[in-house]
Amino acid sequence: MFLSTYEKQLDGKRRLLIPQEFRTADNGAEHGVFCFFSIENDCLEAGGDKLMAEYVSMIEELPFGDDVRTALEETFYAGQRPLAYDGGGRITLPEHLCQDAGLGEDVVIVGLGSRFQIWDRARWNARRDERRALARQAVRERGEAGRKALLAGRRPGGEGA
Template identity: 80%
Template sequence: MFLSTYEKQLDGKRRLLIPQEFRTSENGAEHGVFCFFSVESDCLEAGGDKLMAEYVALIESLPFGDDWRTALEETVYAGQKPLAYDSGGRITLPEGLIEDAGLTDDVVIVGMGPRFQIWDRARWMSRKEERRQLARRAMRERGEFGRRRLPGNDQ
């Protein structure tokens, strides 16, 4: 799994050091990663073979010709770049992906279980507190939902 958050810098050649903990065979990212503009946020999404398998299963579960399927195919398949590590464990981000995500020299790599995201540091910092509040609300509401479903609880 991709866990933790790392602050990094893109060098002049658009190279980014991927944490060693992320470069493992367990998550399918020992030789490189798939990287594309995120479906859900203004950042890049990346991961290994396991992440790609999840997207393939999701896309193939939709009927051929379905507009949602086509949108996912265009974003994930057409938009992704397979990026191999250099001898130092770095990937080189294509200029188009950097522009799409609005990345500057200061970036944050955010582990999210089966995937990780690459954010512009300023954008990540401005969203962090809002996301924490949303997570708190989700836990509270999920907890309330779970308590309402307990046997004998008529709320």
């Protein structure tokens, strides 16, 4: 899994050191990563063979010729760049991907389980508090729903249903 958050810098050639913990056979990123402009956010998304398999499965569930399938194929397959590590564990990000994601010199690598994202540091810092608030709200709502379900299953007097 891709876990944790790392602050890094792109050098003048747009090379980015990928954390050693991310470069494993377990996540399919032992020799390199697949990288593309994120479908969800203004950042880059990357991962190994497991991420590729997730997208392929999602795309193949849709019928051939379906407009959503074609949009996913155009975005994921056509936007895809397989990037191999150099001897130092770095990938070189294509200029067009850096421009699309608005990446400056300072970036953040954000582990998300089966994938990771590469954000411009300022953009990530602006987003982080908002996302924590959303996660906090989701956990709170889930807890309240579980408590209500538990209470609904009990009869007066404390006996279970």
